[in-house]
Amino acid sequence: MPACPPAILNLADVAAAFIDPTRESQAVFRKVMDAVARPGTIQDLAFAPDAPQGLDRAAGAVALTLFDFETPVWLDPALRGGTAEGWMRFHCGCPLTDDPVKAAFALITDALAAPELAAFNQGDAKYPDRSTTLVVQLPALDGGPRVTLTGPGIRSEASLALAGLPNGFWEQAQANQAKFQFGVDLIFVAADRLTALPRSTRVTIQGN
Amino acid sequence: MAYVAVKGGEKAITNAHRWLAEDRRGDTAAPEIEVAQLREQLSLAVDRVMSEGSCYDRDLAALAIKQSRGDLPEAIFLTRAYRTTLPRFGASLPVETAQMAVRRRVSAAFKDIPGGQVLGPTFDYTHRLLDFTLAADGETPIDGATQADEALAYPMPTIASVFAHEDLLEADARTAEAEPFDLTREPMAFPAGRDQRLQALARGDEGFLLSLAYSSQRGWGSTHPLCAEIRLGEVAVEFVPDELGFAIEIGEVTLTECQMISTDAGGVDKAPQFTRGYGLTFGHCERKAMSMAIVDRALRDGAANEASAPVQDEEFVLYHSDNVEASGFVQHLKLPHYVDFQADLQLIRRLRREHAAREAAMKEAAE
């Protein structure tokens, strides 16, 4: 497992995180679990603490809840070397990696510049759980082009209209689903809100 | 007779716990046993609990033995369940058994070896006659062992160093850089690396490994092992705190190490050599260390060729060696299975009805 970069943390610059990590991470996790179990539903994480500059509240909450020394994280270059990186290293203790294939999680804040979904770890035929989970921070979880979702977790169909995704993203998501059991899983965050798109969800692009 | 349905689990459990506590204490006319007495006088039980419990703490192990009324797998389970809640500060450096302060060291390979044969405290060569003086009340007089004229060699040369100049013994397979597999944090995976295998065996049930090793000796996956060395003694444990950046000694542990060697006739690309099986335990667990070394060696054969005997079958050995897992699953059959049994009852009754109908039809047809 790659070690944390050796840069010294200035603790005075590291903002606070959960006040009660046990209770708060449990509450955040239940929201994330509900999101993954019910693709297309929007969860509210307004109760979570402030996140450092560059990270939305929901993104920070997910990092605090799921990242630790066992999960190499691919951190968006936009956050590298900044306060958010120091905050994550201190509170999560997670190793950072530049190699998307080695990442258990990717934290993406600039979706337009991010590598394609297929660049991350797609999992192994026998261990598809080893694929990367992408946490993608967007300007908003609504207002974008609408897609229809079906599959596990969805009664008949659901829909999402995420804003700020690059052109061709939903085609990538379709390709990601098409090679199930391989594929990445996605968590989208914007401000206090969160939704998820596991690899099992079938996407129909509207207007096609 | 009529039966009374058993319900009211809460009350039953509370009372069972009380009864258990009573039984643990036994007759109060006998004095309560102290944890320190167990630690000092049942020290080999303590060693086994520490080894298979994966937790080096003599006091905790002694407490577990007391609480479990001497049921060692139960004590091992108690230790494991406690251990799993402890925070992890980091990993120590590998201990150097070559630097062991040796108390016992024997080799069956050579009559004499550098450092000498050191019999040490062992049951070997005791006559297994019950010692009724131990049954007498009070202290048994102890004739202390005679101090040797000369201190033992330190460091005691290892068996590997004895072979070194001839390249007769395969080299240490250690890879210092890679972080070793940790079964307490990751599930078993196959094919298992040697690190995973050795950890599983070190935690494995002594009785299971003993029987497997024995089966191998009798020809079920034979490795013709020879005990090159057993050593018992104390080694220092070192840790590098992040803030210091250099190693500090944080304590010492007693270890039993066993090196079994077998002949390897070699092949086209490989000169004939002796290969090794390795056993290591906390405390003084010689039977376990020897069994572990034989099983380790046999598993290496299994990995190289098609496994033909149980002892060579990695999945069979590693999945079934843990007595906490095995004991739990065997004993879970005590739990209610009313629902399953009702389903089986229904099926069997139905199949019997159909069977009877077929018989009757055949009989009718015959008449």
Add this chain to the structure above:
Amino acid sequence: MNARPNEPERYYNYAYLDEQTKRMIRRSILKALAIPGYQVPFGSREMPVPYGWGTGGIQLTAAIIGPDDVYKCIDQGADDTTNAVSIRRFFAQVADVAVTEDTGEATIIQTRHRIPEQPLKAGQVLVFQVPQPEPLRGLEARETETRAMHAYEEYGLQYVSLYESVATYGRIASTVGYPTMVDERYLMSPSPIPKFDNPKMGDNEAILLFGAGREKRIYAVPPHTTVRSLDFEDYPFETQTWDENCALCGAQDSYLDEVVLDDTGARMFVCSDSHFCADRRAAGHVGPMADHQLAALETEPT
């Protein structure tokens, strides 16, 4: 030696597990939900109850439970079986959580061998204790082999086994742990629930989580997921039925336990789901032996 305090609620972390272990389990749960029916290997810990006694379910519950939850625990469908009592006590103590026997009121229901009769609803999580997560284990002992079968969707062996059952017994003679296909991809063991409960798994409103502690696997079925019990066109899947009704509440459509009354063959059949039965009796439903002592015991406050 130093005295070590023996007060679990203070000495151990909230919900017993340390936070790092919870995170590891939580990550496994998310992957399990994302790949329905696939068994995620996880770093299962030793728990203070033996392997085989619900350690997988307990670890799942410990990783998701919070002080706002209402917890119900059943074994064989009943709240008052000893191991259910023991596990419920554990969480009441270490997680400071409200407990209930009311299926509708619970947010987390931990179960062994049954799915409650009362339909579950959105917001509920059903946690299964699983002894053997591998549906193919009875047919192939090696994990290395079965994992490859799942990887390449090679489930022929399972169908052959069902076919042999039909050839021998004239029907698929599997009664509990009847194999299911999840979202038409992964073959999944429903845990040893009777096949009576299999149809409740598909399109359920609740999240279904499965934990096998000793075997170190977690798997899941999200709500509204297709779960198909394997069968053949000419031998369709069928569930258990009884000629009898529940002796206490008269239910005709619940899973029944057989209670032996004497050694001359007298039997009574009662609902295995103790809360379902008590609820019906409270609503005025009466079975042929409604005044049997079992009814009084079951409604005794605990």
